[in-house]
Amino acid sequence: MAEEPMTTRHIPDRLQGRSARLLKSWESLLVVVAILIFTVNSFASPYFLDPWNLSDATFNFTEKALIAFAMALVVISGEIDLSVASIVALTSTAMGYAAAQGFDTPALVAVGLMTGLACGAINGLLVTRLGLPSIVVTIGTMSLFRGIAFIVLGDQAFTSYPESFAYFGQGYVWWVFSFEFCLFLGFAVFYAALLHLTNFGRAVYAIGNNQTAALFSGVRVARVKFTLFLLTGLMSAIASICLTSRLGSTRPSIALGWELEVVTMVVLGGVSILGGSGTIGGVVLAALIMGMVTFGFGLLNVPGIVMSIFIGFLLISVIALPILYARLKRRMAH
Amino acid sequence: MLQDTTTLRMKPAIALEGISKSFPGVHALSDVSLSLYPGSVTALIGENGAGKSTLVKILTGIYQPDGGAIRVDGAEVHFPSASAAARAGVTAIHQETVLFDELSVAENIFLGHAPRTRFGLIDWTKLNADARQLLSRVGADIDPTIRLRDLGIASKHLVAIARALSIDARVVIMDEPTAALSYKEIHELYELIDRLKADGKAILFISHKFDEIFRIADRYTVFRDGRMVGDGVIAGTTQDDLVRMMVGRDVGQVFPKQEVSIGGPVLTVSGYRHPTEFEDINFELRRGEILGFYGLVGAGRSEFMQSLIGITRPSAGAVRLDDRVLVIRSPAEAIEAGIVYVPEERGRQGAIIGMPIFQNVTLPSLTRTSRSGFLRMAEEFRLAREYTSRLDLRAAALDQDVGTLSGGNQQKVVIAKWLATKPKVIILDEPTKGIDIGSKAAVHAFMSELAAQGLSVIMVSSEIPEIMGMSDRVIVMREGRMVGQYERADLTAEKLVRAAAGISETTP
Numbered sequence: 001m002a003e004e005p006m007t008t009r010h011i012p013d014r015l016q017g018r019s020a021r022l023l024k025s026w027e028s029l030l031v032v033v034a035i036l037i038f039t040v041n042s043f044a045s046p047y048f049l050d051p052w053n054l055s056d057a058t059f060n061f062t063e064k065a066l067i068a069f070a071m072a073l074v075v076i077s078g079e080i081d082l083s084v085a086s087i088v089a090l091t092s093t094a095m096g097y098a099a100a101q102g103f104d105t106p107a108l109v110a111v112g113l114m115t116g117l118a119c120g121a122i123n124g125l126l127v128t129r130l131g132l133p134s135i136v137v138t139i140g141t142m143s144l145f146r147g148i149a150f151i152v153l154g155d156q157a158f159t160s161y162p163e164s165f166a167y168f169g170q171g172y173v174w175w176v177f178s179f180e181f182c183l184f185l186g187f188a189v190f191y192a193a194l195l196h197l198t199n200f201g202r203a204v205y206a207i208g209n210n211q212t213a214a215l216f217s218g219v220r221v222a223r224v225k226f227t228l229f230l231l232t233g234l235m236s237a238i239a240s241i242c243l244t245s246r247l248g249s250t251r252p253s254i255a256l257g258w259e260l261e262v263v264t265m266v267v268l269g270g271v272s273i274l275g276g277s278g279t280i281g282g283v284v285l286a287a288l289i290m291g292m293v294t295f296g297f298g299l300l301n302v303p304g305i306v307m308s309i310f311i312g313f314l315l316i317s318v319i320a321l322p323i324l325y326a327r328l329k330r331r332m333a334h
Numbered sequence: 335m336l337q338d339t340t341t342l343r344m345k346p347a348i349a350l351e352g353i354s355k356s357f358p359g360v361h362a363l364s365d366v367s368l369s370l371y372p373g374s375v376t377a378l379i380g381e382n383g384a385g386k387s388t389l390v391k392i393l394t395g396i397y398q399p400d401g402g403a404i405r406v407d408g409a410e411v412h413f414p415s416a417s418a419a420a421r422a423g424v425t426a427i428h429q430e431t432v433l434f435d436e437l438s439v440a441e442n443i444f445l446g447h448a449p450r451t452r453f454g455l456i457d458w459t460k461l462n463a464d465a466r467q468l469l470s471r472v473g474a475d476i477d478p479t480i481r482l483r484d485l486g487i488a489s490k491h492l493v494a495i496a497r498a499l500s501i502d503a504r505v506v507i508m509d510e511p512t513a514a515l516s517y518k519e520i521h522e523l524y525e526l527i528d529r530l531k532a533d534g535k536a537i538l539f540i541s542h543k544f545d546e547i548f549r550i551a552d553r554y555t556v557f558r559d560g561r562m563v564g565d566g567v568i569a570g571t572t573q574d575d576l577v578r579m580m581v582g583r584d585v586g587q588v589f590p591k592q593e594v595s596i597g598g599p600v601l602t603v604s605g606y607r608h609p610t611e612f613e614d615i616n617f618e619l620r621r622g623e624i625l626g627f628y629g630l631v632g633a634g635r636s637e638f639m640q641s642l643i644g645i646t647r648p649s650a651g652a653v654r655l656d657d658r659v660l661v662i663r664s665p666a667e668a669i670e671a672g673i674v675y676v677p678e679e680r681g682r683q684g685a686i687i688g689m690p691i692f693q694n695v696t697l698p699s700l701t702r703t704s705r706s707g708f709l710r711m712a713e714e715f716r717l718a719r720e721y722t723s724r725l726d727l728r729a730a731a732l733d734q735d736v737g738t739l740s741g742g743n744q745q746k747v748v749i750a751k752w753l754a755t756k757p758k759v760i761i762l763d764e765p766t767k768g769i770d771i772g773s774k775a776a777v778h779a780f781m782s783e784l785a786a787q788g789l790s791v792i793m794v795s796s797e798i799p800e801i802m803g804m805s806d807r808v809i810v811m812r813e814g815r816m817v818g819q820y821e822r823a824d825l826t827a828e829k830l831v832r833a834a835a836g837i838s839e840t841t842p
Contacts, residue, residue: 011722013692013715015731198707199700206697209688216645216675216683217751218666218698276688 026270030285045299055176061291069191070235078275079134085258086145087236093149096158096250120233124226149252158250169246192280208275347536353402370536380557395419423504440465440478488519581827589803597621606651611637612814626805634814643668672758684748687737692718721750742773
C-alpha cells in the first residue's frame, strides 16, 4: 500500500490467492462429487434429466437443508441441536391443533413460528443459563418435544388444513421452481451472508475455535449461542410448515430421524464436528448431493432402508476422512 | 535435629552433580549440584522460573538431563522413566498429587505392587491390613477401604506419603505440600516429616514460605536463573541471607523504561472483594503509569484483574474511570469502557488458534471495523497491519493461522488485539511468560512506549527483574490482600520478596 510508512518488514495480507485457496477447498471436492453423481444418475435412469422430475427431487432435501443452515452455525459454534426433528413434530402438532380449532393460514404460520421459537428458547436457556452441554440438553428436549406431540395425537392425525395452507409445500413460484426451492435458495443466501459477512458470523467462528478467548475478547458468548438455538428452532418451524403443507397431515412420527440427516448434511458440507470451521456453500452442495443420491436411489427402486444405511455410512466417512487425510499428510511430511 | 557435622559425615542418599538441562532458547538448569542426606530435610528455594520444577522432573525421571550425573549411594544411575526413578526409591508428592479418586485408599497406596495370593489374585485382606499399618505409621486415622475422593486434600497427602513408604522410598520430594492445607493440617504435616526424618528418609522440601523452611528444614539450596547460588545449613542462616541469595542480581539495565511524566488518576478501585479469592483491594492508577502487581502464584492477582473486567463478579467494590462510576458485567462492557485485559494463559484465553492473525486482532474491535454489522475486510487488514507492525510481528501473511506462529509472536498478536481497541487502561497478566528473549524485549519496549503516550498500564508479573525494571509503582499481594505498596524510588527486591512471602521486616 502506498500510504503505508516503509517498515523494516512488510507482511502481506494474504499468503495465497483466492483461486488457489478455492481450488484446494473441501467445497471444490463437493462440486466434483455433485457433478459425478449427476452424471451417474442421468445415465442410470432416462427420467432423471426431466425438469419436472428434477424439481420433484428437490423436495428430498429442501426442508432438511433449511434446518441444516441454522445447524451449521450451531455446529461451527461448537454446539449441536439434536432436537430439531422433534421441534418439527411439535410445531406440526401445534399447527394441526390450531387448524382443527378453525385458524386460517396466516394464523397457522404464526403459531408454527412461535412454537419453533419457544422450543429454541428452551434449548438456548438451558445451554446458556445453566451451562449444560448442548448434546445432553437437546437429547432431552428431543424426547420431550416429540413426547408432547405423541400425548396430543396418540394414534390420531391432524388432517384438516385450510386449502391455502397447501401452497408452502406444493406451490410453485415460477415454472418448475417450487416455493420450497426458492425458500431454500433465499435462506442459503441469507445464512451465507450472516455467517461470512457479518460480525455475528465472526463471533460464531471465534466461539467455536476458542470460547474462553472469545469471551475475553468481548464476544457476548451467551447471547450469540442463545440466538443460534433460536435460529434452529425457527428454521425447524419453517421446515415444519413446508413439510406439513406438503403432506397435508400431521402424525407424531413426522420427520422422525431427521436430526441425523441434518447433521450428516452439515458435516458432509465440510463443517467441523468439533466446531470452528465450515461454510454455508459447503452445506448447500451437501444438500444437493444428498438430494440427488436419494432421488437416484428412488429411480433405481432401492428400498428406503438402504438409504438409512447409506446415510450412516456417509456420516462416518465424512467425519473420518478429514482426520485420515490429515494423518496421511503428516506421515507424508516425515 | 541433625547438626551440620553429622550431615557432612554422612553419605548422601542421592546426589546430583553438574546437571544441565536446556529447552529451545532457555537454559533451565546449568551445572547444578545438589545432595540429599538420609534423615535430613533440604529446602529448595528460588523464584518462579529459577529451575526448581525442572530439577524435580529430572530427579523423578520425567526429564533427562543434558549433562551431569545422578548418583545413588555413590553409584551413577540413569532414570530413563518415572518408573525407573520410583524403583530407585525416589518419589515426589506434588501439590496436585497424582492419585486415583475412584479407587480405595488401600488400592491407591499399593497400585502396581499389590500383594498377591497364591493364585495371582490380589490379596485383599493383606492389602487392607498393610495399608492400615502404613497409614498408622504416618499417623493417619483413615479407613483404607473408603474411596479416595471422599478424603480432604490433607488426607490425600497422607495417602500419598503412605504410598511413598509402601515402595520403600528413600528420597521424598515435597513440592509446595502446604499450599492447599489449613493451619492445623500443616502442623500435622510437620510432625509427619519429623517421623520420616527419624525413619532415615532424605527429604527435598520446596516452598516459598520462609516460616515453613525455618521450621522444618535442616539444609537449604538456593536456585536463581537455573543456577545453584548457595547452599548450607539452616542453623545460623537468617531470612535475609536467603532472600539476598534469591534475588541478588543487577536489574534495570536491560529494561527500556522511558521517563514519563505521570498524570492524574485514571482508574480508582475501592473496596473490591470476593468471597474466596481476594479482599480489600484499593488503589489508584494514574495516567502514563506502569503499576506492577507482584506476588506469589495464587496470590489472587489474576482473579482480581478478571473480576475487574467482568469475567467474575466481585461481592463488593467500586470502580471509577475518569470520574465515571463503572459497573462492568462482561469483558464486552470493559472493552467498551476502555479497560482491557491481556490474559496470562495465551493459548486458552488469549489467542484464538485456528483463526487467522487479522481476525484475531480485530475481534474485540469489530464494531469499529464494520459498518452496520457487516464486516469490512479491508478495514480489518488495515487495523491488523497497523498494530502488528508496531509490535514488530514476524509472520508470513496476515491471513496465516495464529497457531502457526511462535509463542512470542502469538503474544504480539494478542497484545495487538487489545491495543487495537484503543483502551485507556491496559492490564497485562504475565506478559512475557514463556516467550523468547527477543519477543520479551519487544513487549517491554512497547509497554514503555504506551505509557509514554499516556496509556495507563497494570502489569501482573511474578518475575522480580521485570517488575523492578518496568514498574513506576508496585503493589504486592499475598493471599488475596494487598500487603505492600512501593514507589519506584524505594523499590528493592528484598522488600518485594518479603512482602510476598509474608516475612516481617527485620533490621539488616
